[in-house]
Each structure stands twice: as C-alpha cells, then as structure tokens.
Amino acid sequence: MSAATARATNTDFVLAVEGLTVSFEGFKAVDDLSFYVDEKEIRVIIGPNGAGKTTVLDLICGRTKATEGSVKFRNKELTTLNEHEIVRAGVGRKFQTPSIYEDLTVFENLELCYPRGRNVFGALFFKRDQKVINKVRETAEMVNLLDQIEDSADLLSHGKKQWLEIGMLLIQDPALLMLDEPVAGMSVTERQQTAELLRRITADRSVIVIEHDMQFVAEIADHVTVMHQGKILAEGTAEKVKQDPKVIEVYLGH
Amino acid sequence: MFSDYSATELGSIFAMQGFAGLILFAVFLLMALGLAIIFGQMGVINMAHGEFMILGAYITYLTSNVFADYFPALFGGYFFVAMVLAFLAAAALGALVEWTVIRRLYHRPLDTLLATWGLSLLMQQSYRSIFGAREVGVEVPDWMAGSFQVTDFVELPVNGLFVMCIAVAVTLAVYLLMFRSSWGSRVRAVVQNRPMAGAVGINTAKMDRMTFALGCGIAGIAGSAFTMIGSTGPSAGQDYIVDTFLVVVFGGAASILGTVASAFSISQAQSTMEFFLGGSMAKVLTLLTVVIILMFRPQGLFTLKVRK
Amino acid sequence: MTMHKQLTTGGATERWGLGKLKLLAASMVLAASANAATPPTSEVNTTGLAVTDDTVNVGILHSVTGTMALSEEGSVQAEILAIEQINEMGGVLGRQIEYIQEDGASDWPTFADRSSKLLRRDNVAAVFGCWTSASRKAVLPIFEQYNGMLYYPTFYEGLEESPNVIYTGQEATQQILAGLNWIAEEKDAETFYLLGSDYIWPRTSNKIARKHIEDVLGLEVVGEDYFPLGHTQFNSSINRIRLKKPDVVFASVVGGSNVAFYKQLESAGIDLVDGDMSLLTISVTEDEILGIGGRNIEGAYAAMKYFQSLDNPNNESFVKAFKERWGEDSVIGDVTQAAYLGPWLWKAAVEKAGSFDVDKVREASPGIELETAPEGYVRIHENHHLWSKTRVGEAQRDGQYKVVFETQELMEPDPFPEGYQ
C-alpha cells in the first residue's frame, strides 16, 4: 500500500482526492494528485492542454480506473465503485462535448435522468406520473428549454445541447457536479446565460469546473487549481494564481 | 489420457504434434493476416474473407491447368506464377468491392458484416456456376510432394514446410509494409484520425481502397497456398471464417504481432489436444478457451493501452 | 434446371362443365387406341397421383446448391438418364415419365419442405432422391405421412427399414464385411485403424467393422478416430496412425475432408502403393477421386458394389450412354450407379403391379429383379434393400479403380445385423 492511500482518512470535505495516480503504458497522466473540495465550493481546474484535467474528472467519476490513490466522496471511497454507483452516490458529470441522447426528445432526455426506476424492472414498469412530469418541466424551465421540450434533442443548437446536458445532471440532484468546459463553443450571449445558469444551480452544491476562459473563471470560481503535467502547480483564488510566476510561465505566459 | 503411451512415445508425440501444429499455425496465420489488416486496421468485418481465399485457390487451379496444357516443362514452377496471379485477382476484386460497397459503410461496422455476408453468397454461387459444384484438385508439383525424415516418428512434409515459408514471408512483408514504410504510416494515420489525415494531404479514399485490396490480396495468396494441402470447393470458404476471426480478435485487432502470437497459441493448443481427444473435442475446447479468455481480456492478447 | 411440369386436368374447365366434354373425348380416344400397354388411367391410378393418359410425374430431389451439390450431381444425372431411356423404350404402362426436379439445397429442412411439395402439390408417383442420411431422415416422416415412395441411392448405415423407401445402395454390412475379409486375407493384416468423419454413417460402419475384426476375424483394432465434417487438418491423425503402425487403415472420411486427408497422407510419406500399410475406404468413389487427385490416392482399396471399370456388357452400354448424355469427362461412382437403378426398379414394380398406386407398387417390389443393372444382377429383398455383390477396387493414378475382388454370391442386405449392434 502506498503512502498516498495510507494518508486517506475521513474528512469533512465533500471530496477528498489523495495521492491519485494513473499511468498509461508508463506515462503518468495524473501523478500523485491531492486536493479537497468543500461543501458548496466552486472549484475551477485550469491548465494547459494535456495537463490531465479531464483525466482527473474521469478518475473521480469512475470512467478511468486509478493506478493508485484514493477518491473519497463524503468519506465514501469511489475508486472501487462503478460509474453508475458513483452517480447514485451523488456525483454528476458533464462531458466536454455535449453528450445527450439525440434519438430522444428533450423531455425524454430529462426523464431518463430522473433518479427513479434505475434498475431493469424499475425501468420496465416506470410510470410517468405527475411528479415526474412536474420535475422534468421544472428542470427544463431552469435550463431555458421549456419551449422545446417536445423537440427531438438532435435538433437543438450546440449551446442548447450543453444546457440540456446540464439539465440532465440537475434532475439527478447531485451533491457534487463536475463540468468539463461548459461554455466551450458558445456564443457570447449563450456564455452569459450559462454563467448565470451556473450561478443559480451551484447555490446548494459543490462544483468542479474545467475551463479555459479566464474571465469566466474569475466570474465563478471560489478556488482555482492549476494543473501541469499531471501535477498541481498552484492553488488558490483566481487572483492569486494569476499572479503566480510558475503559472504565468507554463500557462498564461504565452 | 497420457497413460496409454510410454515416455519416449510421449516425447515423439509432442514433437510430431508440435510440427503438425506449426503447419496449422502457418495456415491460421495466412488466413488471419489479410483479415487483421481489413478488420484490425479498417474495422471492416469482412465475412467474405473465406471467399477471397477460395478465389485465390481457383486461380491457382486455373494456372496449373494452363501450365499443364501449354507449358508442361515449366510445371514445377507454376505455383509461383499462380500465387502472384491469385494476389492480383483477389486484390482487384477487393478494390472493386471496396468501391461499390464497403466505402459507403465505414461508419456502420456491423452493417459491413451483413453486406459482406451477402457478398460471400454471391461469390459462392458464382464459383459454383463457373467451376461446378465438385471439389477441384490441384496437381502438386513433384518437388513439393514427399517429406523429410527427421526421426523415426517425425517427418516433415515438403508442402507443409512450403506453406510455412509462405506464411513467414507474407508476415514479414506485411510487417515491413505496415510498420516500416511511409505507405504503412499513412494507412495507420487514416485509421487513427481520418479527418486529420485528409487535412495533411493523404487521399483517404484511395488509402482505404488500397488497404482493403491488400487484405483481400493476402487472402488470395493464402487460398493459393492452401491448395497444396487441402481442397477447393465453392463453399469451402465458409469453413474458415470463424477460426479466422477468432485468431484476429484473440490476437488483439490492431496488432500484427498479436495475430502471430494468437495463431501460434491456438494452433499449438488445438494440435496437441487433437492427438489425445480427437478432432471434435479439441476444436470445442480450443474455441471455448479462446472465448473465455476473451471474456476476461476483451481487447485480446496484444494491445496498446490508451486513454479513452 | 429443367422443370418438366405440366398442368394436370381439372381447374377452370371443370368448373364450367367443359371438363366432362373433354373427359368424354379423351375416353373415346382411349377406347380407340386401347391396348395392353396402356391401361386406362382410372385403373392404374386410384389415389389421385399425377398420372394422365400419356404421362406420369415423378420427382427428383437432390441438392443442386450448397455443400452437398458436388456429391449429388452424379445422382441427378443418372436418374435423368434412366428416365430418358425408359421414355425412349415407351415409358411405364404406356406413359411417358415427366420429372419435377427440386433442390434440397444441402439443408435438411429444405429437403423436408420440398418433399412435401412433391408429394402433396405435385402428387408425384415416386421420388428419386436424397443423399445424406440426415436428408433421408428429414423427409421420412413426410413420405410415411403422405404415403410416398422414395428411391434412395446412397450406401448408408442401415438400421432402417421403411415401407416407403427402396434402398438402392448397400447397407453397411454388405459393403464392409466382404471388404474386410478380403483385405485381412490378401494382406495378412492383423491390426486395423478405424477412421471417419464424425456422424452416424462412419460411426455405425466402424462399429460393424470393429465387431467383425475382433469377433469374427479375431484380429485387433489399434485405434479409432473421428473428425468434424469439413475438417481439413489431418496431421494429428496421421501422426497417430504412424505411431500405431496398423496394417490397414479403414477410412470412411466424407466430403471435402477427403481431399485434404489423402493429400496430407501422401505428403506425410505414407506410401499406399509400395508401403507396408494398406488403406481400405468405403467412402471414396470415382467422383471423389476427381477432387482428391488420382496420384494422391493411388494404391488405396475401396469396398463397394460398383466401379466404373466393371467389365460386363450392361456396364459398357451404361457408361457409354452416360458419357454421351453428360460429357466425355464424366465419371461414375457407386452412388451414381445406384441412383440409375431407381427409375428402373420403380418401372419394373409398376409394371408388375399394373398400377402406379404406391401401395400396390410397394407390394410388388420385393422380388423384383433387374438383369440389366450395370453392376450386374440385383434383386429387391423383403426388407426393401437390394441383393448385390460387393467388389474391392484398387485406386489407379488415372482416377479409376481396378477391380481386384468380387464376391461369389450376392450379399444379403441385413439392415439390423444381429451381433453387430
């Protein structure tokens, strides 16, 4: 057992990542990483391409299995769980490119993520009752898609697909929300609307965001973690990391 | 099962079966190489692979007849001509198939399976209409008949050795072509990132066609080589298809080395078990083992572990 | 493929009352030309078979497509030849035979499907067909349910005796026992190795062979080996044979496997011509040698009832007619000849019964003789199999067999042999 795993103890944090390491054919994409996320904190991870940001999210949500280290969500070890178990524990994940069900309508997309009837027979005999309908409509309204609730999801614009995906996470009501570049490829208006949306939905949960847009980062972040070559380069408020000479060198100093 | 044999006998048995397994290994390898390129590199599930092999076999048959009738003096060497012709014919047909059918299906891999199955039916019935339903025999040149006596028990048939040589030569050629030539790196570039390869000026459509044709051409060579040890009939191709796919999948689809290793292990396992358990049970056990291993290691024996 | 199908009477004309007129006209013509050879249809056909005043329909049911097509092609040719010859001689009971050919497509359920079509839709008077045991087993319930008559040409495992089948090939004991006796004596053989494709016929044949070798001849079986149908890698078995060094290999390998087996045997240095080991096959006819190549099998012995090279006048004219009809390159194997017997045996039975009715034909069948059979004389046994001689042939480089032995007497067919089960 490595020192990293030994360090992992129970904490008050929502998320405690300790000694997390993953290597692909000897290449360490994430190298002995530790960080902690507080209740209701908005944490932004930045870093140059290939720094390992997306891999960190993959490791937390179980998409990639860690080589070493621990990820604890409310003191529950996640590295041994499957994706769906992690989701059910209360972790939601949005992908970099919008990942929605294009063959289904907006309503069905949201309904599918409603946390009920998640096993085979539950799904088979799932009943679309008023409670579900109300919740779906409520969520659709929150992500500005109520007008298009009957439309097939593949007809949505790129930005609206991003919102739909956010909506699909919200309806799961996760305690920890992880967003991978939520405003990438959006128009300026959409970007503002998204920032506003994020502020609303992050009010009562912890959030990890990966983002490049520093203006956007400054707008939303409580804490910023800067990653470089699989390790943490700096950590602190947006203002503080902006001043950090190491950060300027590898990331901002171009 | 070993108790029926003495220790020296057992030694000989394993040696003999080892050699028998090597011939089987050569057969598997030749069958699988073409498919490893088509399936492994392009992701096309070519169910007509066996029929391309049979095309090679029929070309060999025709060539041997032509030589016997018109150039009897050169008969001993007809096989080399036949192999080249088999390659060219199968490759040409492959290119045609790619152009008419396969290129429309690159984004639907499972559908290539159905379309090529249809193709295999067409090819089978064409063979039957052209060459008749009967199996045709190919006259083996004299120098290829007979065998070398190694020990009392161990005897190496010349045609088996010859098939092994072809297998080794084709494997080397494929390896050099795919991994040591600029053509090969372009093929791999297309496989890994089609739009990017197109953007840097590679004619991806042409590369696809040539890659597919190459795979089919190798199948043609394999079929040609098999006439030395087996039979040629219109539907013989179907017998190869399960084995061929298993060898490729077991080896790890994208790896030539994997294909070699998997052909080797499957053939040796089958050959050794065959001696003690008989053909049917050996086949069942080999297939079962491969399936079980694949359940635990779906990516096959050899593969690069990459970030998803 | 040829469809010699013709409209049967009835249909629309009947509905409008025209049928009666036609019938009247027909019977008048009949009355005028009536003679002994052409008895009226109402007499010779009381069960609604497709028999008219001048034609009778029969079925030919073999695989024209699929893996079995190569084996069954010769049977189709022989049956057509026999039908044509019979028609030339004036047909059966004054009626020309018209055949409806169906394709079993090498698929047993298709055989069943097509046989029910032949019997129920086409109402054929007899069916010549099937090749593999599996296809015969598949059609058997249909022939029994709808009371059809099947002439089955292939040498087979026995263990069957259906009232609705005439077996024109040999059953296993007829083929095997004489061959084993001969080779044991001729080659002073003491040890045997049994080898076959993995299905009922080789297994039953080897069972009979083993009993005969061990219990009757008092010799030894040193190995027994089966491979899946379509198997093409025989190096393991050949190695085992080399290890056991039997005097005789007794082989019942079928289909495409044959080609690979003999090629690999030859290249493994097992010399059938001058070597110490002999090989006796019961599955390789001249048809198969076409694919195997004469040189690969030269020196092997086959035990069967017919070889193309049989020297008798019947066979001479048969071979000549066959080659005239189907080309100089044709070869004729045991099954092809047995298939040729089918229409002739049926004709003889119909004429003896004076009727096409299946029940009457069945009743008339036992005891029917054929003096003109290419294999010599045959006679139908009570058990619906044929009395026939068994021969041993030695395979020659040119793809023919040289007959080296022939039983004195006709062998009695014994589909359920006592002591061999």
Place this chain on the structure above:
Amino acid sequence: MSNFSLSNLMTRQDVLGFVVLALILLVVLPLSLDVMRLNQVGKYLSFAFVTVGLVLCWGYGGILSLGQGVFYGLGGYALAMFLKLEASSPENTSIQSTPGIPDFMDWNQITELPWLWEPFHSFGFSLLAILLVPTVLAYLIGFAMFKRRVSGVYFAIITQAISSILTILIIGQQGYTGGVNGITDLQTLMGWSIRTDYASYVFYFVGVALLFVCLFIAQFITKSKLGRILVAMRGQEDRVRFSGYDVANFKIFVFCVGAAFAAVGGAMFTLQEKFMSPSFVGIVPSIEMVIFCAVGGRLSILGAVYGALLVNVFRTVLGESFPELWLFAMGLLFVGVVLAFPDGLAGVYQKYAAPTVDRFLDKAPLFRRWPSSTSHSEPIKAS
C-alpha cells in the same frame, strides 16, 4: 397501472399494424393456402420469433448477436427431446438392443437413458426447459460479456464462436444428441399424432397466438422507459452510465428476452417440422436470421415479422423454380438492403406510406381520436 392503457402502449399506426398482421395471419393466409403451404408459413413464422427478439437486442439495444440460432436450437431440442422420448416407448422400439431409449442412442451403443434426458419425460419440465435453458444460457453469456463491456463487433464474433462450439458439440456427441441427423422420427404429443393435417392447423394457430404474445411483450418493452434507455444506450452508452444506470443489466435483460423468444420459435419449429437438427444452431442460420430482421427493419417489431416471412417465401418460390438463382438473389438482397434501405421494409413504409396512412386515419372514425404518437402529448401538461 393506469398509465399502461392501450393508447400509451400503441400509436394508432401500431394498432393498425397489429390488426393488419392479425388479419393476414389469422384470416387471409388460412383461407387462401392449403395445409401444406400453411405449414410452411408456420415454419417461417417460427423465425419471426427470433427476428422480433433481434429487433430488441440489435435494433434497440445495439447488441448484434450472431448466435441466436443457439437459443432457437436449444428451444427446439428441448421439445424434440420430449417428443422423442414419447416416440421411443419400449413397444415402438422393441427391435433395438435396448428398447425404450431413442433409436440413435441404441445405434451408438448407449444402453441406458442418459441422466440429462430423464427429466424430459415430463411435459411440464420440457416446457420449462424450452424457456429456461436458453434464457439462463443467455444470462450467463450476457453477464460474462456485458459486465466486462464486451460489445459491438467483439460480441458478434464471440456469439458466432459460441454457436460454432454448440454445433460441433451436438454433432460430436451424437449418442446423446442424434448428431448431424438431429432428433428425427417424432410421432405424437401426449399421445396425439402430430403428423396429421389437423395437427398442422392447430400448430399454425398456436404459433401465431404465441407470436402475438411475444409481439405484445416486445411492444411493451419498446414503449417503456427501458425501451428509451436502450435507444439512449445505442448512441451514448457512457452517458447512460452517468445517468445512474448499470448498462450491462439492461443489455443482459434484452439479450435474455431475445433468447427466450428465439427458444419459443425453435419449439414451434420442432412441432411443425417434426424434427430438429443442428443445422439451425450454426452460424449460417444465425446470420440468416439477422438478415431477415434487417430486411424487415431492425427497428420495427412488425417489420421483423414481415422480414422473416417474405424472405422465406421468396426463398421457397425461387428455390422451387430457379435454385441456382436463389443464392444470387439472396446475396444481392443483403447487399442492397444494407446499402439502400438500412431500415428495411419498415423504413420504406415509414418514409413513403406512413404519411398517407396517417392522413387516412385522421378521417377514419375508429382511429381519429387515437393518439398518433405515444409520447406525452397530453400527460406532459403541468398541473
């Protein structure tokens, strides 16, 4: 369960489709065909059980199984074993060395009924076995593969290998299975002859009834949330995991359903063909069934029935008159369907005929008020 009313389960097009199919199978065909042809149609319909299952597995679930013949065969064999034991009473088999066991066992020097066969003396057990043996096997295969995330092409190839294994086993173990000949010479079912025309009629209608049971189950599945999860999985498997579903379980479920359907089809085939042989277990029939499904439309359960029916009728018609052309036609059909009509006959119908039919239904009094889609047009309103 109020929301499982018929109007939620079926659109009016679906209702029309079911009614038309029922009319064709229960009225038109029995009235227009003689018993021999009807029996043939019955056999083709036994493949429809498989293709309906394939619509669920492949069309909806994205799981292409090239081993459906395994389940079809097991279902058929389970029933054939029962019928064979009934046909092998000591009186019927008195000429054997061991009377009372199936004839092929006797030929293979087996002198005692193998333990595996013993329970098939019971009709109840045999019926259970028809359903359970294939389903349990499907569960095991599905569990082993889907939990390890074997999917797509690899799953197809492995199932193909499994069907190849089972074929070799059945042929190789002929003392226990009847080998390449299969289990033949079946006579009676509970003392009642299955070889009469009357029996053919009965089996035909029983087959159609069971097919409709399967169709209703399939319809229910596709219209449930489970159906939507399958559709979602096909495109975005990962996303479904991150919506909190254990993807493997859903795949195992539809694979098992498909296997159970196939098994029922196999059993119906045994009854109508009166024998069962390994030629249905191998890879060729398994792929053919996928083709039937593709021709009918991989996304339409009704299309799958027509696919199985039409391809086989086509095969019989061509095969009876031009056997050499049959393989050419079949080959061209496959290539053509894949290239030009990936959604099969059902796709063609959807594109060209459905709008017209819909307009017509708007006017038809019976259908006017039936919803034209099952998705939430009315229940979606907020309260």
